[in-house]
Amino acid sequence: MLVIRDAFNGVTRFEQWQEHLGVARNVLAARLKSLVHHGVLEPRLYSERPPRNEYVLTAKGKDLYGILVTLHAWGEKHVYHDQQSGVVLRHKTCDNILQPRIACGCCNEMVRPREVQVIYTADRPTVGDMMAEDEVA
Amino acid sequence: MLVIRDAFNGVTRFEQWQEHLGVARNVLAARLKSLVHHGVLEPRLYSERPPRNEYVLTAKGKDLYGILVTLHAWGEKHVYHDQQSGVVLRHKTCDNILQPRIACGCCNEMVRPREVQVIYTADRPTVGDMMAEDEVA
């Protein structure tokens, strides 16, 4: 998640993440590999010899933006209690601090939890099933 | 997260989570304890003797709804590729499958990533700092 957050902030290279996050190098390498494998990031060779790649967000990755924004707002409100967290998101269009709300893509109305119905269309897959896609190797 | 998801689906008791998630009992106990400690869930004694609690979402917990919905939609689109995932969210108000979008709480407009500016209001705290609140004990 933090890797992806940085990616949205323009980070594309191993060393940049390493510096920003202070995470162990092997862990970062594993994260990147996994994110590439899951199609969230895409490696791009920016130097042939020595072979060096940068990592850019795919469409799948870019679609994580809503999650990040929502998560950030939650943290601001409930973890930092609207005090200095160090990072703030501004909505350029209206020039206010972004307070993200969930809207419906169909009717454009704001969505409240009460208006959402959970429908089970089949036997609910187990957590194991959900992770099964990993078992490629 | 899965614990919280179930909480939104009406689960309040230890055994219910245990059955739904199939997670080890000690792990579940640890999760619940941690969620209570972080103020996401609130224990409520529903029986004095024997002492038994149920767990209900706090305001902080309820505010996680947006994250869950956004996450779910992402999974539907990119992990299940809009095929049978087993669970679907319906927007009662307009009777369509919910496709959550991020809207701005101030101007009510849909938000696109480009319209969001990241502002660093202070030295960015390290990941360590962010977690420091845990060090109460």
Added chain:
DNA sequence: TAGTTGGGTTTTAATTAGAAACTTACTCGG
């Protein structure tokens, strides 16, 4: 040629998860 930089692996140590048994304090049925 001796650093330095980018991008990793290998090794080792710590953390976490899991499975199963045990505990406590009841209730219920015979």
Added chain:
DNA sequence: CCGAGTAAGTTTCTAATTAAAACCCAACTA
């Protein structure tokens, strides 16, 4: 009254996962 059942955990021990630290290496660079 006795044993079984239930709900909510705790304990113990083992297995798997994760992370930190150190190491590696190919290519620039001074």
